[in-house]
Structure formats: C-alpha cells, structure tokens
Amino acid sequence: MEQTFTILIDERWCKGCKLCYIHCPTQALRIAERFSPRGIHPPELALVERCNGCRLCELLCPDFAITVSEEVAVHG
Amino acid sequence: MSTLLKPKTAAELRDLYVRQEMMPTIFCDGCGLGNVLNYTLWALDELQVDLNQVVFVSGIGCSSRLSGYVNSDGMHTTHGRALSFASGIKAANPNLTVIVFTGDGDGAGIGGNHLLHTIRRNMDLTVILVNNFIYGMTGGQSAPTTPIGGISSTTPYGNVEYAMDICALAMALEAPYVARWTVNQPYPPIKSIAQGIAKRGFALIEMLVPCPTAYGGRNGLKGVERIWQWYRDNTVLLDDFEHIMEFGTHEEQEEIKHKIKVGVLQDSERECFDEQWAKLVERVKL
Numbered sequence: 001m002e003q004t005f006t007i008l009i010d011e012r013w014c015k016g017c018k019l020c021y022i023h024c025p026t027q028a029l030r031i032a033e034r035f036s037p038r039g040i041h042p043p044e045l046a047l048v049e050r051c052n053g054c055r056l057c058e059l060l061c062p063d064f065a066i067t068v069s070e071e072v073a074v075h076g
Numbered sequence: 077m078s079t080l081l082k083p084k085t086a087a088e089l090r091d092l093y094v095r096q097e098m099m100p101t102i103f104c105d106g107c108g109l110g111n112v113l114n115y116t117l118w119a120l121d122e123l124q125v126d127l128n129q130v131v132f133v134s135g136i137g138c139s140s141r142l143s144g145y146v147n148s149d150g151m152h153t154t155h156g157r158a159l160s161f162a163s164g165i166k167a168a169n170p171n172l173t174v175i176v177f178t179g180d181g182d183g184a185g186i187g188g189n190h191l192l193h194t195i196r197r198n199m200d201l202t203v204i205l206v207n208n209f210i211y212g213m214t215g216g217q218s219a220p221t222t223p224i225g226g227i228s229s230t231t232p233y234g235n236v237e238y239a240m241d242i243c244a245l246a247m248a249l250e251a252p253y254v255a256r257w258t259v260n261q262p263y264p265p266i267k268s269i270a271q272g273i274a275k276r277g278f279a280l281i282e283m284l285v286p287c288p289t290a291y292g293g294r295n296g297l298k299g300v301e302r303i304w305q306w307y308r309d310n311t312v313l314l315d316d317f318e319h320i321m322e323f324g325t326h327e328e329q330e331e332i333k334h335k336i337k338v339g340v341l342q343d344s345e346r347e348c349f350d351e352q353w354a355k356l357v358e359r360v361k362l
Contacts, residue, residue, distance in 0.1 A: 008087070017105035022301050059083065059118075059262035062110020063100050064090040 004071040005053040007045040014065040016040030020057035026050045029057065083118045083266070093117045093127065095147045102141065106292075106300030108259035108285035112206055113142050115262060116175065119269035130173045133162040135187060138213045139179035139206035139285075156187025159194040162201050163349075170350040173273060176203045180221040181211040184242050188220070191242075195249040195278050200348045202272045202279045205242060208287035216290035227294040243282050247342045252277035254342040258284045258307045268340060277348040284311065284336065314339030 007029070014036060021029045021043050030046035043066075045051060051068075058066045083089075090096070094117070103109045120130065132150035134140035135158035143150040153161045162176045183191055183205045194201065210228055211217040218228040220240040227234055246254045253275045257265040265283065272279030284307055286292060292303040312320075312335040320328050 010087075013100045015100060015105055017300055019106065019300065019304070022304065055083075056262070058086050059114070060111065061086060062103065062107065062114065064086045064094065064110075064114065065100075067085045067087040069085070 003053065004048055005045075005051045006048075006069055006071050007051070007057065008067045008069065009042050009044065010065045010067075011036040011038065011042055013063045014038070014040065014042050014061075015063055016042060017062065018043065019060050019062065020066055023056055023060055025054060025056060026052055084121055086114070089114070089117055089121065093120070093147055095145055098145050101145060103138065104287075104289045106286060106288040106303065107138070108208075108283070109139055109142060109206060111259040111262070112139070112177075112204060112265075112283050112285060113145060115259075115265045116142075116177075116204060116269055117146070118262075118266045119273060122266065122270045123273055125173055125273070129171065130175065131162075131165055132175050132177065133158050133165065134177040135179070135182040136213075137179040137182045137211070138208075138287075139177055140182060142177040156182050156185070157190060158182065159187060159190040159199075159201070159203070163194055163197070163199045166199050166201060166350070167353075170200070174201050175273065176201055178203060178205050179212075180205065180207040180209065180242070181214075181217075181219045184240055184245075185211075185220045192245075192249065195246055195251045195280070198252070198277050198346055198348045200277055200350055202269070202275075203281070204269065204272075205280060205282045206285050207242065207282055208285045208291060209239075210287055210291040212287050212290040216294065226291070228291070229294075243280065243341050246278075246280045250344070250346060251280050251342065252344050252346045252348075253279035253340075254282075255280070255340045256282040256284065256336070256338050258311050258338055259286070260304060260307055264339075271340075271343075276351075277346050284338070311336045311338045313337075314341065 028047045028050040029043045031041045032044045036042045055068045058068045127148045130148045132143035134143040136155040162174045166174050217230045222235045223239050225234045255268045286303040288303045297303040312332045
C-alpha cells in the first residue's frame with residue numbers, strides 16, 4: 001500500500017524563511033501565492049505523491065511550525 | 077541511548093518544552109539559531125531528561141536568547157559570564173543538568189578567559205557554542221572568529237586578524253567531548269548534543285550557524301539559500317577529511333585542505349570537578 005503524508009503548517013509561527021522549500025529533497029513543497037495572517041507567503045505541500053515523509057522540513061524548521069504526519073488511508 | 081533516532085513531532089516537542097507565549101522567536105529569516113534550539117530539545121527528548129532537573133544558562137547575544145524559549149529554569153546572565161554562573165550552579169547542586177547557550181562573541185571573545193578556565197576545571201557542563209562569525213545582535217562587529225578578509229561593521233575593508241579555532245582550543249585543554257556541526261543536517265547534531273549531555277565532564281559543541289543579516293549580506297552571501305549553501309560547500313566531515321588526506325589524489329587534497337572540519341573531534345574520559353571535589357571532601361573530613 002502506498003503511504004501518503006500530510007504537512008501541517010502552523011501559520012502563527014511560520015516566518016516564511018523558505019528553508020523547508022529549499023531543502024526538500026523531492027521538491028514536493030511550493031511557496032503559496034496567498035498571504036498568511038503574518039503577511040508572508042507560507043509553504044504548502046504541492047505534490048502529495050512526491051512527499052516520502054522524510055521529515056527533513058520538520059526537523060529543519062527553526063520555528064517548530066511544520067509537522068509531517070502520515071495520512072491514514074480510507075478503504076471502500 | 078538508542079542508536080536509532082525517532083524524534084517526536086515538532087508539534088509535540090513545542091507543547092512539551094517551549095514557552096508558547098515567547099514564540100515565535102525574534103530571529104531573522106534564515107538564521108540557524110532556531111535550529112539549534114530544536115536540536116537541543118530533540119536531544120533532551122532522546123535522553124528522556126526530566127525538565128525540572130535541567131538549567132539553561134546563557135550570556136548576552138542572539139544565541140543567548142535561546143534559554144528564554146525553553147520551559148525550564150534558566151538564567152540570562154551578563155556578557156561573557158554564562159560559564160561562571162553555570163559553574164556556580166553545578167558546584168552548588170551537582171545533580172542538575174546544566175546546559176549553556178553561548179555565542180562566539182560571548183563565549184570566545186568577551187568570555188574567552190572564562191571558557192579557558194571552565195574547560196581546565198572540567199566542570200560537568202554542556203556548552204553549545206553558536207558560531208556565526210560575527211557579533212550579530214550589536215550590529216555586526218568583527219568577532220574573534222571572523223575569517224580573514226571577512227567584512228564587518230568594524231572591518232569595512234576586510235578583517236586582517238586570523239580567526240580563532242574554538243574547538244582546537246578546547247582540544248588543547250583536553251576537554252572530554254568536543255564536536256563541531258553545521259545546522260544543515262539535523263540528525264548528527266541531535267545525536268552529538270545528546271552525547272554531550274550524557275558525558276561526565278565538559279562537553280563543547282560548536283554549532284556553525286548562518287547569519288544572513290549581519291554577516292551574509294556584507295560578505296557576498298545575500299539571501300537564505302546562498303549562505304546555507306556556503307556552509308555545505310565549505311565544511312568537510314572529519315572522517316572524509318582523514319580518508320581523503322590518506323588515499324585521495326593531490327587535487328582532492330588541495331580542495332578540502334582549507335575547509336572547516338565537522339564531526340566529533342574529541343571524545344575521551346577525564347575526572348570532572350564534582351568527582352574530584354567529592355574525593356577531596358571524603359579525604360579531609362573529620
């Protein structure tokens with residue numbers, strides 16, 4: 001079964017430094033067009049199928065703003 | 077300590093260890109100080125240390141603000157004197173785990189003498205010395221670690237003084253644990269900080285942290301991506317360095333010769349201050 005992952009971004013804490021976007025080994029992230037309440041462009045998961053859940057973005061985020069979690073597949 | 081790291085998620089970590097009302101941090105975009113805080117908290121979590129038994133001590137500077145973000149007891153002390161305060165805490169209550177956050181200006185410049193004598197005394201402290209090559213908070217003056225030719229607000233035509241190698245100094249003073257890491261890779265520093273905390277005796281972990289605001293902008297490394305890449309290009313793992321110096325070609329050797337070596341540089345055993353002190357008390361008591 002293919003595993004899929006979701007990336008939760010805490011927009012209160014994200015400063016928009018783009019470190020996650022720069023370091024993502026599979027280039028699964030992109031910088032959103034919209035603004036967050038802090039007035040920056042937050043990162044978002046663009047290509048869900050490319051994310052392999054390595055958690056590098058979560059470990060590298062200087063502001064504890066990213067959490068990678070495994071998505072539970074729904075059968076039926 | 078297990079060899080396989082399975083870190084908690086960032087959300088779990090911040091709920092457990094971080095003072096929520098202080099967040100987000102004051103650090104600039106692309107600063108690696110937030111990463112140093114993350115790695116330290118992940119290391120503490122890895123060791124399952126009780127946060128009530130941990131004291132964070134720091135001096136003055138960007139790096140020294142880190143102690144304020146952790147939800148444990150801490151001290152934000154005078155410039156360069158963090159190690160003296162930490163020594164006092166450890167001497168008064170040897171059961172506490174004392175972690176010192178200090179910067180290159182704070183720890184090696186203004187508090188250089190305290191660094192020498194705390195290592196010599198072999199206090200059981202874990203010192204996380206954040207080296208960003210500059211006095212960042214006060215406006216980018218040159219520090220003892222600014223590389224030769226580096227431009228700062230006090231050396232606008234390039235620095236003419238040689239940079240200080242803090243790890244070499246600690247190794248010369250026979251500190252039991254000396255390591256140097258960049259913030260680019262998360263797992264090695266987490267593991268190394270955990271080893272440093274577990275070590276009996278003085279543990280120095282020098283973290284090379286990019287400063288895009290005060291150092292990068294002046295030295296042709298403007299922007300987050302370029303300064304982070306500089307640290308990738310200009311550091312070499314100690315194991316790789318030794319391997320290439322022994323078996324590599326002349327060109328390969330020339331290429332890595334001037335790079336900064338990262339890795340665990342010294343790991344030995346030496347009786348720490350508490351043990352010596354306990355022995356003395358045992359010997360002279362009536």
